[in-house]
Amino acid sequence: MEETNDVDKIDEVMLPGFRFHPTDEELVGFYLKRKIQQQPLSIELIKQLDIYKYDPWDLPKLATTGEKEWYFYCPRDRKYRNSARPNRVTGAGFWKATGTDRPIYSSEGNRCIGLKKSLVFYKGRAAKGIKTDWMMHEFRLPSLTDSAPPKRFTEKTIPANVNAYCTRVRLALKLKGITYEYVEEDLTNKSESLLHYNPVHKKVPVLVHKGKPVAESLVILEYIDDCWNNSPKLLPEDPYQRAKVRFWANFYDQKIFPSSHAVALSKGKEQVNAIKEFDELLGAFEKGIEKDFSIKFPFNGETLGFLDIVVGTHACNYRAFEEAVTVVFDPKKHPAFLWWVAKLKDSPLIKETLPPHDKLVAKIKEVFFQAPKA
Numbered sequence: 104m105e106e107t108n109d110v111d112k113i114d115e116v117m118l119p120g121f122r123f124h125p126t127d128e129e130l131v132g133f134y135l136k137r138k139i140q141q142q143p144l145s146i147e148l149i150k151q152l153d154i155y156k157y158d159p160w161d162l163p164k165l166a167t168t169g170e171k172e173w174y175f176y177c178p179r180d181r182k183y184r185n186s187a188r189p190n191r192v193t194g195a196g197f198w199k200a201t202g203t204d205r206p207i208y209s210s211e212g213n214r215c216i217g218l219k220k221s222l223v224f225y226k227g228r229a230a231k232g233i234k235t236d237w238m239m240h241e242f243r244l245p246s247l248t249d250s251a252p253p254k255r256f257t258e259k260t261i262p263a264n265v266n267a268y269c270t271r272v273r274l275a276l277k278l279k280g281i282t283y284e285y286v287e288e289d290l291t292n293k294s295e296s297l298l299h300y301n302p303v304h305k306k307v308p309v310l311v312h313k314g315k316p317v318a319e320s321l322v323i324l325e326y327i328d329d330c331w332n333n334s335p336k337l338l339p340e341d342p343y344q345r346a347k348v349r350f351w352a353n354f355y356d357q358k359i360f361p362s363s364h365a366v367a368l369s370k371g372k373e374q375v376n377a378i379k380e381f382d383e384l385l386g387a388f389e390k391g392i393e394k395d396f397s398i399k400f401p402f403n404g405e406t407l408g409f410l411d412i413v414v415g416t417h418a419c420n421y422r423a424f425e426e427a428v429t430v431v432f433d434p435k436k437h438p439a440f441l442w443w444v445a446k447l448k449d450s451p452l453i454k455e456t457l458p459p460h461d462k463l464v465a466k467i468k469e470v471f472f473q474a475p476k477a
């Protein structure tokens with residue numbers, strides 16, 4: 104008990120000469136990041152407060168530090184349930200943004216670690232507000248739906264349309280007619296927002312919907328199907344059929360996908376074994392689909408379903424793969440599967456989502472035969 108009280112007393116002591124002048128980079132890269140990761144500091148320099156419950160002139164006395172500038176952590180309140188616009192109204196007036204959000208870069212200069220928005224306080228209500236001298240700078244970590252500053256993010260990135268997992272999500276969103284903002288991720292230098300939104304796997308794709316992240320492409324496809332359930336359905340209605348589709352989609356990801364990479368990455372005897380294993384797995388997949396769906400393959404030539412998306416975004420690249428690396432999907436051994444793939448390749452949606460053959464060949468070569476960095 105006594106010890107706890109002593110600690111409390113130490114925290115209350117003012118530190119003479121202490122001034123709190125963090126840079127923008129320190130605010131987002133250290134303070135905000137720690138707060139979001141729930142790593143508290145031993146001294147509370149920035150208090151958490153719902154600042155919109157107060158008018159600006161009431162805030163200084165509520166802050167822990169500051170003479171002419173005061174710092175608070177403030178959870179973002181939404182104006183409308185389905186809108187990303189925060190509610191910035193207070194008792195006596197409202198905060199209004201001036202200009203666009205500015206990116207904050209890390210001192211190495213190539214990573215956007217946060218965004219800064221400046222706002223002015225107006226007394227009164229929207230149309231008749233009177234501008235005051237009160238200013239606020241709002242800092243936030245970039246979300247995956249924030250548009251990336253051009254160029255900086257794209258230099259070393261593998262385009263999403265070469266990455267089958269990301270293409271799945273883009274295809275499903277297109278199919279449902281959902282507009283979205285796409286943010287490129289440099290996987291050689293992962294952004295703070297990727298690590299924040301997908302701390303477990305640290306991989307793309309991540310879908311951020313209403314500020315909340317959903318990771319893992321198969322989970323994202325199901326989420327999209329659940330949320331936008333009035334447009335073409337990706338999964339069948341019948342629970343047993345749904346279970347079967349999920350089973351084969353998982354099989355494709357856990358077995359066929361890695362096995363196809365093993366073929367591409369191996370040589371000599373090892374490759375002979377890898378090809379044998381791949382052919383067995385694809386054979387099991389072909390038989391399973393035929394048995395479970397009582398048809399050769401699911402695509403009806405019209406609407407793309409869950410398995411069409413999962414398989415199509417990977418297997419439709421097979422010719423480019425062949426040219427860039429080696430034969431993986433052999434039409435002589437798997438005519439039925441490749442007949443399905445040919446039909447998928449003819450689907451206008453897949454055609455417009457997959458990159459041109461040459462671009463794909465070049466990209467696959469780059470990914471599989473990347474020269475080690477000096």
Ligand SMILES: N[C@@H](CCC(=O)N[C@@H](CS)C(=O)NCC(=O)O)C(=O)O
Pocket residue numbers: 266267268290305306307308318319320321
């Ligand atoms: N099971 C994941 C796989 C996603 C995945 O492997 N993403 C790769 C890009 S193709 C990635 O982010 N790799 C980064 C890394 O492994 O560090 C999914 O279905 O979303």
